[in-house]
Amino acid sequence: MDESNDKLIEAFKNPKNVGLLRGANAIGRAVDKERSDLLKIYLKIDNKKIIEARFKAFGSSSLIAISSIATTMIIGKPIDILDNFDISLIENEVGEIAPHSRYCLNMLCEALANAKENYHK
Amino acid sequence: MEKIYLDNAATTPISSEVLNEMMPYLTTNFGNPNSIHSFGRGAKAGIDKARLRVAHALGCNPDEVFFTSGATESNNWFIREYAHSNSKKGKHIITTKIEHPSVIEPCKKLEQEGYKVTYLDVDQFGLVKIEQLLDCISADTILIAVMTANNEVGTIQNVQAISNIADEHGIAFFTDATQAVGAININMKEMGIEALSFSGHKINGPKGVGVLCIQKGVKIASFMLGGEQESGMRAGTSNVAGIVGLGKAVELACRDVAVNSKKLREMRDYLIRNIKEKIDVVKLNGHPKQRLPNNVNMSFGMIDGESLTCLLDTCGIAVSTGSACSSGLTSPSHVLQAMGLSQDFVKGAVRFSLGVGVTKTELDYVIAKLVECVNKLRKISPKTKKE
Numbered sequence: 294m295d296e297s298n299d300k301l302i303e304a305f306k307n308p309k310n311v312g313l314l315r316g317a318n319a320i321g322r323a324v325d326k327e328r329s330d331l332l333k334i335y336l337k338i339d340n341k342k343i344i345e346a347r348f349k350a351f352g353s354s355s356l357i358a359i360s361s362i363a364t365t366m367i368i369g370k371p372i373d374i375l376d377n378f379d380i381s382l383i384e385n386e387v388g389e390i391a392p393h394s395r396y397c398l399n400m401l402c403e404a405l406a407n408a409k410e411n412y413h414k
Numbered sequence: 415m416e417k418i419y420l421d422n423a424a425t426t427p428i429s430s431e432v433l434n435e436m437m438p439y440l441t442t443n444f445g446n447p448n449s450i451h452s453f454g455r456g457a458k459a460g461i462d463k464a465r466l467r468v469a470h471a472l473g474c475n476p477d478e479v480f481f482t483s484g485a486t487e488s489n490n491w492f493i494r495e496y497a498h499s500n501s502k503k504g505k506h507i508i509t510t511k512i513e514h515p516s517v518i519e520p521c522k523k524l525e526q527e528g529y530k531v532t533y534l535d536v537d538q539f540g541l542v543k544i545e546q547l548l549d550c551i552s553a554d555t556i557l558i559a560v561m562t563a564n565n566e567v568g569t570i571q572n573v574q575a576i577s578n579i580a581d582e583h584g585i586a587f588f589t590d591a592t593q594a595v596g597a598i599n600i601n602m603k604e605m606g607i608e609a610l611s612f613s614g615h616k617i618n619g620p621k622g623v624g625v626l627c628i629q630k631g632v633k634i635a636s637f638m639l640g641g642e643q644e645s646g647m648r649a650g651t652s653n654v655a656g657i658v659g660l661g662k663a664v665e666l667a668c669r670d671v672a673v674n675s676k677k678l679r680e681m682r683d684y685l686i687r688n689i690k691e692k693i694d695v696v697k698l699n700g701h702p703k704q705r706l707p708n709n710v711n712m713s714f715g716m717i718d719g720e721s722l723t724c725l726l727d728t729c730g731i732a733v734s735t736g737s738a739c740s741s742g743l744t745s746p747s748h749v750l751q752a753m754g755l756s757q758d759f760v761k762g763a764v765r766f767s768l769g770v771g772v773t774k775t776e777l778d779y780v781i782a783k784l785v786e787c788v789n790k791l792r793k794i795s796p797k798t799k800k801e
Contacts, residue, residue: 305724311793331796331797350794353718
């Protein structure tokens with residue numbers, strides 16, 4: 294955990310949007326093989342809008358914190374946000390991230406892209 | 415918020431007795447021990463006393479004690495320079511897969527220079543396989559380097575048996591005793607240990623100072639050139655206050671080893687018992703009995719040890735994942751991997767290393783918070799089946 298980023302610390306201590314999402318119609322998954330970290334994102338999309346987002350994470354404190362912030366960020370947004378979701382977008386929201394935690398950004402983007410691919414209209 | 419420090423294998427606070435002993439050497443008695451005037455002689459007397467204390471505590475002669483900047487330097491010095499100084503005898507070194515990186519990395523460097531290094535396997539408890547050691551000894555073997563006790567899982571090796579084997583084959587035996595000094599009794603002469611290293615800050619002494627004890631007759635080149643300090647073996651103005659502090663710390667640690675170990679063992683077993691009773695899918699890593707009295711290394715299934723360490727930190731509890739030296743890295747523990755743990759248990763490992771002042775009340779708080787934190791992280795984990 295990057296001790297200098299208060300937003301990350303708060304998100305890790307009190308993560309939002311944790312758990313399975315019943316009725317999810319877009320589920321994404323990302324694995325970091327080197328670290329054996331696993332992230333699952335569950336989205337409920339209705340009328341081209343993300344109405345609910347949740348996650349489950351097996352991994353570092355940064356992965357949990359970033360997933361909490363990112364899922365909060367996309368709730369209520371049009372589904373198109375998933376097409377343009379890249380590292381800079383989440384970085385702007387989260388703030389400075391320590392180099393050893395940057396892999397979490399890649400995992401998050403991968404899980405969201407995977408969710409979009411798996412979206413059942 | 416209450417703060418509880420359970421990371422004493424990483425470092426320890428300086429005890430008041432050690433600090434009191436050091437203070438004059440940071441203030442009034444500040445001389446350079448190489449100076450011939452009274453200030454210099456005063457500082458030199460402090461170093462001489464510390465050298466005597468180390469020799470007395472570890473069963474060697476004072477002139478076999480060399481002060482360094484810490485165990486990392488001592489390990490680098492001994493492995494590399496012993497190999498270089500004895501290369502005509504042979505170029506084979508035997509060590510283990512669970513050594514500290516300050517032993518493994520110099521060995522890797524020697525491999526690049528043409529030496530052959532055997533890294534011994536360990537069993538599921540972290541013990542070196544003696545049969546494998548016997549099998550790999552050859553006429554070319556010049557050194558056996560096996561740590562006394564492991565810094566991550568606390569397993570204490572069968573040092574006497576390994577030392578005997580080295581002796582029977584005319585091979586030097588070196589042991590990194592950083593975690594063991596003050597935890598178990600060590601006597602270099604009686605145990606036939608040719609060389610031994612440790613640090614001051616693991617035994618309530620200061621940081622930045624350590625020891626390499628080398629028995630007389632062991633051929634080894636100096637570590638640094640450019641001065642006559644440490645009998646010309648390690649040049650550079652001596653860290654007088656640090657050395658004085660280390661001397662006092664080792665004296666106290668070895669004097670109180672029986673009393674402290676008994677108390678720590680009781681606390682350690684209380685913590686292990688309670689964790690096993692109150693949390694499911696846990697595993698004690700390391701040997702169940704032959705382990706350091708202050709070490710509890712547990713794997714918690716379905717969660718990441720780093721996350722658990724960070725969450726416990728928010729409750730004021732300081733523990734660590736693996737060793738302090740490697741917890742900043744994301745690579746999995748080489749020690750737990752060598753012991754054959756599953757990937758998930760390697761990832762879920764946390765080390766609690768107790769200090770002698772720890773109380774049952776503190777441990778009860780730790781156990782209660784640990785249960786909360788593990789449950790919280792398991793709710794987040796996709797590896798947990800139930801919601």
